[in-house]
Amino acid sequence: MSEAEQREWSETRVRVRYAETDQAGVVYHSNFLIWFEVGRVELCRDHGFNYRDMESETETFLPVTEAHVKYRSPARYDDEIIVRTRVIHARTRSVHFAYEVLRASDGRLLAEGETRHIVMNKQGRTKSFPPKYAELMKGAKVSVDK
Amino acid sequence: MSEAEQREWSETRVRVRYAETDQAGVVYHSNFLIWFEVGRVELCRDHGFNYRDMESETETFLPVTEAHVKYRSPARYDDEIIVRTRVIHARTRSVHFAYEVLRASDGRLLAEGETRHIVMNKQGRTKSFPPKYAELMKGAKVSVDK
């Protein structure tokens, strides 16, 4: 990975909770989508905006329209997990994120995935990103899409 | 238990999901609170009202102010579970439920508990039950409290 690309990823960490494991002794697979969401929120914070404020101040929501996860290796209880997130595309009315989930202790890739979102108002109609957030979201885009 | 008391309990069933288990091979304990909620909603339906409608039509919410659970025996993956719910007290501005969780296959008691709720509006202020729902909730009360 080039240095330019590396700068584009936001990183955050979560510790695996007992509640997230299942009786197979590993993290239940739907929890990775929750960790992706943790990653998205921190990416937004890294780029100068708070997802909560966007929602409450501008009644703008980013519902997930598509999610795709490839599970590479199990996550286990009490593991420290790194969630790496980047914006693939930020358009006027949609945004597309990519994720990597790694085990902090040895850097092993546990999962990777993507989510697509549309921009919606409270009534469930598509809308455009509010201008301030459009700029910040585009600033978070990876170089190849600029 | 007297026949009168037995009539006061509402019963509903849930099947244990894989996602609800943890790496100890049993249901993670916080899920019992979610099953209690399933029980409350079905008790309401049994007494002629829909909790969702009350929330959306009258902006009345019933947040939990206190929860107490005693765990007797573990619930396991794919078990069919009976949730028994009754109203202990229904007051103008609060309601108090009791629960029993049993394994359907042998009737074994897995957990019992209680939750207390206050009646609130959307802004988080206490209010009274809307009249229609007050009547229905009082009708659900156990005989001893009438």
Added chain:
Amino acid sequence: MSEAEQREWSETRVRVRYAETDQAGVVYHSNFLIWFEVGRVELCRDHGFNYRDMESETETFLPVTEAHVKYRSPARYDDEIIVRTRVIHARTRSVHFAYEVLRASDGRLLAEGETRHIVMNKQGRTKSFPPKYAELMKGAKVSVDK
């Protein structure tokens, strides 16, 4: 859809729980993966085997290696949900499921998706389906793959 295809889908129903909603007023998206799992288990039951027994009797696990969900329309609190599941491919060491999630009241498609699984032992090594389960799983396959 032809009658032959229709026979291949297993159907089960879930009622949306309050705990499954989020502050946008709809079901949080990761819960659809949990409903898919409910669908898989019921498909297995429909074809004469119990996933729990396979796990406990033969130490065979079916971890998810890939999941893909397209979200079409939001699910809401207290909605009755139909989960339709079918086997796309059942191989010696893997299985591939497809899902449709519909709102029971009007048949509206809320989401569709797929999950891929490999057959594993308790130590996390790939293995073949135990013979009995291989037959049953293949019997569940859609006609086009026979």
Added chain:
Amino acid sequence: MSEAEQREWSETRVRVRYAETDQAGVVYHSNFLIWFEVGRVELCRDHGFNYRDMESETETFLPVTEAHVKYRSPARYDDEIIVRTRVIHARTRSVHFAYEVLRASDGRLLAEGETRHIVMNKQGRTKSFPPKYAELMKGAKVSVDK
């Protein structure tokens, strides 16, 4: 609170996830039990032992036998939350924890609670704490119980 008592609490922080909210716009109440568990694990770590290692090395489990939560004020999406945990009693075959959950921004108490646990082996029989862990757990006890 005396300085002595203050030293006895372990503190850890969590950030409220979108998945933890419900359609009333606040954190769904069962999640506080999951945060209590996060608090317990960090208290153990603060006192020199890793709950995961105790489980895997000595096949010792600490299932919850009783949980009690009083909800004081709602937690909201993206809030930074402080979980304060202390040991009330540590006995040979049981342990009793207390918790306080506060909003970091203003120190407001959101919930408080207690959980009781017994010491069990993998087969579900009660046992004593392994000696090493017994010492460490007793060391975590509050002064008043020493």
